[in-house]
Amino acid sequence: MQSSHLLLEEPIRMASILEPSKASFFPAMTKIVGTLGPRSRSVEVLSGCLTAGMSVARFDFSWHDPEYHQETLENLKAAVKLTKKLCAVMLDTVGPELQVVNKSEKAISLEADATVILTPDEGHEASSNLLPINFDGLSKAVKKGDTIFIGQYLFTGSETTSVWLEVSEVQGNDVVCVIKNTATLTGALFTLHASQIRIELPTLSDKDKEVISSWGVKNKIDFLSLSYTRHAEDVRHAREFLSKQGDLYQTQIFAKIENIEGLNHFDEILQEADGIILSRGNLGIDLPPEKVFLFQKAALYKCNVAGKPAVVTRVVDSMTDNLRPTRAEATDVANAVLDGSDAILLGAETLRGLYPVETISTVGKICAEAEKVFNQDLYFKKTVKYVGEPMTHLESIASSAVRAAIKVKASVIICFTSSGRAARLIAKYRPTMPVLSVVIPRLKTNQLKWSFSGAFEARQSLIVRCLFPMLADPRHPAESTSATNESVLKVALDYGKASGVVKPHDRVVVCQKVGDASVVKIIELED
Template sequence: MHESTDDSPASTKLCCTIGPVSNDVATLCALLGAGMSLARFDLSYGDPSLHQVGLDNVRKAVQATRQLCATVMDTLGPEIVVLNRSPDPIALTAGQTITLTCDAAAPASSSLLPISYPSLHGSGLQPGRNIFVGQYLFTGSETTSAYLTVQSVAEDGQSVACLVANSCVLEGVQLTVHFGNMSNAAPILSEQDKRALVRFGKPNAVDFVALSFTRSAADVAEARAYLDAIGMRNTKIIAKIENKEGLVNHREIIGAADSVVLSRGSMGNCLDPEKMFLAQKMLLSECNFAGKPVFVTRVVDTMTEAPRPTRAEATDVANLVLDGADGIILGSETFRGKFPPCSSVWA
């Protein structure tokens, strides 16, 4: 077998999440040389001024390399996060009980985690349901994620007691909380998102806004109306399908959005592992049939720590392309990984 010497642009696009290890000009030039065609800035955490540094450097790298690169701004949306953390990690022990509370003023600790959700009343959360708490862009292989089982839900819906299944240390720039099969009624654009769009998205004329946890065509329409109202009519909308509600309504979402992302990390918290491939193949096929670009996440997770992917990961990327994926998104690999350009080459 001979290696290809074709240096023409790849038809499958590569989107890289820009973070602390990849926001300098030199690294961004390397990412562009490795094939990055979209730079993703996740405004679900941090101050917009922090992301501005990375975006400014992307544009410097584009000028230096003379390679085109679109910009993507990710939103927080209905995503639930842990509030009021101290700089210190939170250690949990297997078998202990921990309470998740809707009290936004409570301090986070190893026995209490305040979350960014007003009330769990009417959410359908029941004893026996699973809850996942992990660092931003979790890979599943690190020891910084907690798997919880609901023991009881308070009658007023303000707290839930859980049993911790594994010992871990919760840390990272942000801790996200995923409730298995819970109905989330939060708005598609949080107040934080709206401020970020005005302060970051509009002044920088970002090319795409990625809507986290898109649940229906109505979510896309609501976001479109807000973007138009603040003068971002030319910005396209990428709908991220990452829970069962979005999966059930995928056809109407595909019809309403400009592009779609299958977020396998978040989706994996509400689907059985053996069903993920069915959701993936269905969504890729539906997007291809509708003529809508579709991206997939979580492809070479191990390259957050290693310079080469596993054989399974390399095969997964190849199968994604063969199944019709228009692009893949690198998350932790380029956000906090040790080998950002290497992961881009292998992806």
């Protein structure tokens, strides 16, 4: 793969752009998170999504009830069995999200320049003149001239399915707005974003807590996507809550940065969170358009050097209704990869779009092309310099493994890991080849029962760029002796061969512990 590496910093022979890319065993090293909903919940479509490259399924509790999501999840499990592709589960909270409830589900037409009233009285029917909302504090939070967006997943105000409003007056608990674009809202529920306004509601709502402790615990969620994270304290609070929910002390928290407040506290939030979601849907309308790219580049840089996975959202909105993305969207996906993102999150495209499978496949192909021109050399040097000296032993081993793999043109790096830490550190250095992270289960006890660790760690690497997990047989003891190491390595190599990533005479770099010493070894395969 790296043999045909082009460098964007040097002139590229134009005709080479047209050369088709070699097929590889996986769609891309950048991961794809798909939001599941009406258009992506049958075993058939879900199998298509997995085969096309989705490795994390997001269940957004802003929409539908736990029973609905459970049905989808059961179908996902069936699809995982059928396709033999792993998939992690992400629960996305509602948080302090404002919603317009349209009980009758009648389409609501809104005309540009007309007025519409937002009222906290949910007893009212939604209409062209009146939109009931789930929050009684909006009139106290906004003032004349403020901007409000309403839509169903998409709300740029440029589609005819979402609307952009300007506050003209506050009347008691009601907010009177001028409609800026003609739109038709359809569906039972729309979300509302008031630009640059603090909404005095907790980040983890009571409903979220209830859903986490029932649906979340039952399904051992791998990731909590914490909507509207505004402070590091929000993450600490969610962590504290998870720690008391059965197995969920192992759940990773991905903080969604969706507004100015989250942006202002980004550094502290990054320290507390396991990963970051750059929620460009909401943040994109909180920020002036000319600043959006700067946030993206700055945030991805910070996540990369911290070695924490970063997820970029809202990339191919137009694919919700079309088979091809716009040029701007296609370029945007590639740029997210070049900027360093680990994963791309699809929202409306997979949830209610007409082409969920094609969208995943198109985005995967764009990511794979961008990975080929990612300047790994420059990135590596930058990262080493940022870390400084002395490096921790483990980081030094991890970065050396990546460097060795590139120098000997290895086809794959195999990393033994229990906590997942070593594999994440290797991914931090963005190798140009896939990393098979062989997760060795550890026997653990909570004084009530004995169980094996490893399943969470393996699935959690499904959101990290370059990592492809494999859970070793629990009969392999976690204490590494050379005999067990050799047998696990053989299993990993067999797996690599079976999936086509390792071929005869390839070189493979292995990162493991032998006795007390962490070692990087280069092996040359025979046949």
